[in-house]
Amino acid sequence: MSIPTEIFTSVKPLCPLFGTCGGCQYQDIPYEEELIRKEAILKELLTKELNLPKEVFESIMPSPGSYYYRNRLDLTLRKRNNGERQMGFMLPGTQRLQEVTACPIARREINDFLPVLKAEAVRKLPEDYRVANLVVRVGDEGRVFWGGIGRRSLRMKEEDYFWTTVKGRKIFYALDTFFQANLSILERIVAKIEGLIDWRKDTAFLDLYSGVGLFGIALADRAKEVVMIEECRDSVTLARFNVSHHRLAHVKILEGKVETHLPEVLTEWRARPCVALIDPPRGGLAGSAIEVLGEAKGLESLFYLSCSPESLTRDLKHLARVGWQVRKIIPFDFFPRTRHLETLVWLARS
């Protein structure tokens, strides 16, 4: 990174574990400077590797709040040899557990719940268990649920599903599904996707790696038809619940791999203007998915939402090889105070 670090002002970290737990890297500088730094790191990486003109870069979109935004924490509960129970984060690259009683990037409801979580988890931990991985989550309405001890402990009843509202629609998710960790920034990213392209009356929208259907549902009114593709069964269950809750008859869900289902959908949609959003896991796209996207001649626009600048850079190189050109790159700060950065890329046919 070419920005000299001495130009940054230093501030007192909010968390006493800053520098120890390994989760946050930027609590010691003002949020505005963190944004400048993240933007510069991304620009440097992508420019160096992809030879992009500077006009493609848009300013980083900040998170509405820089603390108390995470709707999920993953904690470890461990029984020590002396019988003491500790709950906290495993320190990266070690077998050491850092006891945690508060985490200022997690939502306040989660922080308030941590003492109850520890008491309940200790009570539930079977005598012969030494370690349990706990998941604790909260929705817009502030209800907190946790799981991680015992089979099916992450399963939720339909009436308990968490929800957040995006574009006036409730999107339901659960303890056992992927869902974005910072709910406060979701309206911003959906508005950006909506505003970048010209949606026609007959536009078809593909929500690939769709999880519980966040983008397909938020953008459902923009498209004549929507297809979601997702391989995780638990997420597909929630996607079906979401679609049926909103009675979206023009939204179809395909369970399975993007690289398997995409060719058949594109053949069916040959004659239609078609837009796709890909939001793969951290590792990025499989080689076969790149090839399918290269052959997808009917696709007019492709949005790539990535949580890993490294795999994004690699995939953009491959996508350029198969005919996709970068139009815009917009970083979104989904994870203030941490090194992580989400990036939205808009691509069109070259």
Ligand SMILES: C[S@@+](CC[C@H](N)C(=O)[O-])C[C@H]1O[C@@H](n2cnc3c(N)ncnc32)[C@H](O)[C@@H]1O
């Ligand atoms: C980063 S999440 C995005 C989910 C969703 N777009 C959202 O914002 O909530 C990636 C999703 O891709 C799914 N997935 C991973 N590999 C896949 C594949 N080859 N085909 C289909 N889905 C896949 C995962 O189960 C996960 O739900």
